[in-house]
Amino acid sequence: MSPSSPDAALLACQNYDRALVEERAAEAFRLLGGPSSVVSPGESVFVKVNLVVPMSPDRAVTTHPEVVRAVVGQLQSVTDRVVIGESPGGPYNRGVLKRSYERTGMTRVAEETGAALNFDVTETQVALPGAEKMKRLVLCRPVVEADRVVSISKLKTHILMGLTGAIKNNYGCVPGMQKFTYHSRYHDEAEFADLLVDVALAVGADFHVVDAVDGMEGNGSVWGTPRHMGMLAAGRDPFALDCLLGNVLGVRNDLNPPLAAAIRRGLFHGEVGRLEVAGDDPARLTVRGLLMPTKRSAINWLPSPFMRRYSAAMHLRPYVNASRCTGCGKCEEICPAHAISVTGGAAAIEASRCIRCYCCHELCEYGGIDLARPALAFARRSLSPRRS
Ligand code: SF4
Numbered sequence: 001m002s003p004s005s006p007d008a009a010l011l012a013c014q015n016y017d018r019a020l021v022e023e024r025a026a027e028a029f030r031l032l033g034g035p036s037s038v039v040s041p042g043e044s045v046f047v048k049v050n051l052v053v054p055m056s057p058d059r060a061v062t063t064h065p066e067v068v069r070a071v072v073g074q075l076q077s078v079t080d081r082v083v084i085g086e087s088p089g090g091p092y093n094r095g096v097l098k099r100s101y102e103r104t105g106m107t108r109v110a111e112e113t114g115a116a117l118n119f120d121v122t123e124t125q126v127a128l129p130g131a132e133k134m135k136r137l138v139l140c141r142p143v144v145e146a147d148r149v150v151s152i153s154k155l156k157t158h159i160l161m162g163l164t165g166a167i168k169n170n171y172g173c174v175p176g177m178q179k180f181t182y183h184s185r186y187h188d189e190a191e192f193a194d195l196l197v198d199v200a201l202a203v204g205a206d207f208h209v210v211d212a213v214d215g216m217e218g219n220g221s222v223w224g225t226p227r228h229m230g231m232l233a234a235g236r237d238p239f240a241l242d243c244l245l246g247n248v249l250g251v252r253n254d255l256n257p258p259l260a261a262a263i264r265r266g267l268f269h270g271e272v273g274r275l276e277v278a279g280d281d282p283a284r285l286t287v288r289g290l291l292m293p294t295k296r297s298a299i300n301w302l303p304s305p306f307m308r309r310y311s312a313a314m315h316l317r318p319y320v321n322a323s324r325c326t327g328c329g330k331c332e333e334i335c336p337a338h339a340i341s342v343t344g345g346a347a348a349i350e351a352s353r354c355i356r357c358y359c360c361h362e363l364c365e366y367g368g369i370d371l372a373r374p375a376l377a378f379a380r381r382s383l384s385p386r387r388s
C-alpha cells in the first residue's frame, strides 16, 4: 500500500447488475492500491462474508453474491487460492454450511469463479494481548491460517449494536455456538461492543468491502426492512469505514457502540472530517431518514443516568409468535441465557432469565420471535422506530 493511500473508497452503485458491480469493485480496489496491495501471488485468502441466516439475497440480510463475485474476481487476478466462508448464526457443521451457501447464492459464486467454499469447521485459539475482554479467543481455524483475510460485510441496522458493517462482520469468525458463550459472558451492550472490537483486532482483516447497495433499516439485522442505499465502500480500517458509512447514513458514532468503544480505546480518532475518502462525494450519497432499531430510538432521548438505571425496562422484550413458530428448537439451542425451552412443538421464553441479547429474534428463520415494546413505553407517546 502506498503511504498516501486514502482511508476509504466510497462509490455509488445503484443496483446489483453484474457489470456495474464488477466495475465499481475494481475501482474501489484501484483507488486503494489495487488487489496486489492486498494479496501476493500464491497467498491464500479467506473471504469472510455475512451469511447470518440462510436467506435469499433479495432479503438484504446477507452479503450479495454479485459483490462477492466481483471481489473474488479482483483477488483472483493475483492468486488462485481464494476461499469463501463464514460461521453463520447457530450450529456450525458441514450440513449447515452447505444449506447456507446454497440459499445465499455462494454455491453459484464458487461454481462460476472457481473459488472454494470453506467446509473446515475446526477452530483454534489466538492470544490477544491488547484485548479488553478476551486475552484468548476461539476463532475458525481457516481464518487464522489464511495468509490474508478479506471481509465483505452487509450494511444494516442492528437491534443491539445500532449498526452492523465492517466491525461486526468479524464476529462471524467466531465458530458456531462459541458466539453465544461469549455473548452470555458479555451481554451488557457496552461489554459486547468491546468484545466485538477485540474480535476485529484478533481477526485483523487485511481489507474490508461493505455491501451497501441494498442495506437494512429498522429492527435489523435480519427482521428489519430492506433499504436501498446505493453504494459500495472499501478500506483497510474497519473503524474508519463504519464511521464514514455511519456519517453517510446520519448515524452518530455514539449510536454504534463498537465504534464508540474503538474510539474510547484510542484505536480510531472518530472524526469523519479527518478521513481521506476517494471515489464519489459522500455528500451526494447521503441516505436520509434511516429508520433506526426501536430499542435505540426508544432510549436515545433519555438522559444517561435515567437510561442506565431503567435500562432493562427500556429494552424490547422477545416473545414467541405461536402462529409462526415451528418448534424447530434452534432458539433453545442458541439462547446464551438458557431462557428458552421447546415443548409440545412450540418455544417458550422464561422472561426472568432473558438478557435481551435478541439472538433468538435474529436467528429464527421463521420469524417466530417478535419483540414487545418496553415496559416504560408509557413514558413516550409512541416508541415506534424513529428516523435518524
Ligand atoms: S421460535 Fe423460531 S427458532 Fe424457536 S423453535 Fe420456534 S421456529 Fe424454531
Ligand code: SF4
Pocket: 318, 334, 335, 336, 337, 338, 339, 340, 349, 353, 354, 355, 356, 357, 358, 359, 360, 361
Ligand atoms: S430469550 Fe432471546 S433475547 Fe432472551 S437471552 Fe435468550 S436468545 Fe437472548
